[in-house]
Amino acid sequence: MTDMTDPAVQVAGAREIAPDLLVIPNHGVDLVPNIGVIGGTEAVLVVDTGLGTANASEVLAFATSVAAGRRLFLTTTHFHPEHAYGAQVFAGAATYLVNRGQADDLTTKGAGYLRMFRGLDPAIAARLEDVRIPVPDEVYDGSHELDLGGRTVRLRPTGRGHTLGDQVVEVPDAGVLFTGDLAETGQFAILPWFPPHDTDVTGAGWLSVLDRLVSDGPRVVVPGHGEVGGVAVLTDVRDYLSELRDETWRRRDSGLGVETIAAEVRAVLVERHPEWAGQEWIEPGVGCLCAEHDAARA
Numbered sequence: 001m002t003d004m005t006d007p008a009v010q011v012a013g014a015r016e017i018a019p020d021l022l023v024i025p026n027h028g029v030d031l032v033p034n035i036g037v038i039g040g041t042e043a044v045l046v047v048d049t050g051l052g053t054a055n056a057s058e059v060l061a062f063a064t065s066v067a068a069g070r071r072l073f074l075t076t077t078h079f080h081p082e083h084a085y086g087a088q089v090f091a092g093a094a095t096y097l098v099n100r101g102q103a104d105d106l107t108t109k110g111a112g113y114l115r116m117f118r119g120l121d122p123a124i125a126a127r128l129e130d131v132r133i134p135v136p137d138e139v140y141d142g143s144h145e146l147d148l149g150g151r152t153v154r155l156r157p158t159g160r161g162h163t164l165g166d167q168v169v170e171v172p173d174a175g176v177l178f179t180g181d182l183a184e185t186g187q188f189a190i191l192p193w194f195p196p197h198d199t200d201v202t203g204a205g206w207l208s209v210l211d212r213l214v215s216d217g218p219r220v221v222v223p224g225h226g227e228v229g230g231v232a233v234l235t236d237v238r239d240y241l242s243e244l245r246d247e248t249w250r251r252r253d254s255g256l257g258v259e260t261i262a263a264e265v266r267a268v269l270v271e272r273h274p275e276w277a278g279q280e281w282i283e284p285g286v287g288c289l290c291a292e293h294d295a296a297r298a
Contacts, residue, residue, distance in 0.1 A: 004121040007031035007082065009050040011062040017220055017228060018174035020151075022066065024059065026225050028186075031082040031124065034222050036178050037063050038171055040148025043071040046094065047169050047178050049086030051117075052127035056086025060093060073097065073146060075155055076134070077180025077224065078163045079105040080192075081117045087134035097138035097146075099157040101165030106134055109198060158182065158213075161206035162190065168213065175219030182209060183237045185226030187278035188269070189244075193288040203245055203289045210238040243269060244282070248289040262286040 009032055014024045020039035026032040032055075036047030044067040049056040063072060072094035076084040079102050087096050098106075110133035118125045144155040154170040162181045169178040181190060191201045214234050221233040247268055251261040262283040270279055 004031075004123050005029055006123045007051045007055070007127060009035065009055040009058055011058050014062065017222075018171070018176055021171060021174055021176060023222055023228060024062070025228070028226070033077075033083050033180075033224050034178075034226075034228070035059055036169065036222060037066050038148065038151070038153055038169075039066065039070065040151035041070075042147075042149025043067075043073060045073045045075060045146060045148060045153055045169075046090075048076050048083045048180075049074070049089070051082040051124070052086055052129075052131055053089050054127065056089035059086070060089055064093070070149075071095075073148075075167070075169060076102065077169065077178060078102055078166050079110060079113070079134075080163070080181065081113055081128065081131075083180060083224070084134050085114065085117075085128065085131050087136075088132050095138060096134070096136045097140060097144070097155070098136045099144070099155065099165060099167045100139055100141050101157055102163075102167055103136055103139045103165070105163055105165040105200075106136075110134070112197060158209045159205065160200060160202045161209040162192070162201060164200040166209070170216075170218075176222065177213065177216070177218035177220070178222045179213070179224060179234070181224035182206065182213070183221060183223040183233050185223050185229065185233055185236070187226065187276050188273070188281045189237055189241055189285065190278065190281050191285040191288045193284040193291075195287070195291075199288075199291070201288055202292065203241055203285060204292050207238060207241050207245070210234055210241070214238065240269075240273070241285075243272070244285050245289055248286050249293050252290050252293045258287055258290050261290065 014022045022037040024035040038045045046063045074090045074094045074096045146153045158166045247265045266282045
């Protein structure tokens with residue numbers, strides 16, 4: 001990968017999607033997440049930091065302005081660098097809290113992902129030059145309810161899906177759900193299947209997670225990347241993962257090898273979704289689902 005667009009967060013594009021609830025959108029730029037700023041009468045919660053300290057500094061300055069003296073909290077939806085690797089900037093200014101699974105991911109995989117992302121592109125390496133692996137101030141077990149004053153936000157681990165430690169952020173009074181990379185719009189789902197280094201992603205588990213999130217009936221869904229929308233943000237990803245699973249497992253049942261399956265499935269799915277970005281994520285998805293298929297039948 002070369003000449004990648006600089007993954008810069010643009011706080012000037014923030015928009016209010018509910019009272020005292022803003023989203024800094026990613027504007028379709030790779031490795032820029034949708035970032036949330038959620039306010040109550042006493043405190044403000046920031047959801048995700050952007051990639052690196054310069055982005056996180058922009059987010060912190062924006063959130064501090066919005067907070068206008070209210071206490072600041074930070075949480076991240078999962079441990080991947082564009083979502084969490086700016087948390088050090090918030091030290092002393094906000095309380096950083098995450099779920100146990102995400103904290104474990106940061107400890108066991110954080111350094112490896114930092115090295116991997118630094119090797120992707122010079123623009124990314126520059127963004128990560130002075131980054132340290134995030135260290136949460138508070139780690140919770142189970143789910144956690146954060147009282148911001150007149151508004152309670154639920155931090156809810158989902159179990160294995162996109163990562164081992166995925167967490168969604170729910171704002172019940174506004175019907176808003178922040179999904180992290182469990183949902184993205186306009187692209188093929190990212191299954192970070194990197195054997196032998198990281199095999200925690202699960203296609204089958206991810207589908208189950210999405211079924212549960214759909215059943216909760218959120219009115220507004222903020223994906224990790226892409227356009228904010230309704231529950232269709234979730235069902236579209238669920239339907240795609242079902243397609244990926246069914247096309248992969250049918251061929252695996254016929255005895256085809258992973259490389260052959262990947263080539264055939266890619267051709268089928270690109271034809272069905274020609275407008276989507278991220279075609280390179282189809283092959284890792286096939287590899288993940290072949291491994292799950294084989295393990296289930298062993």
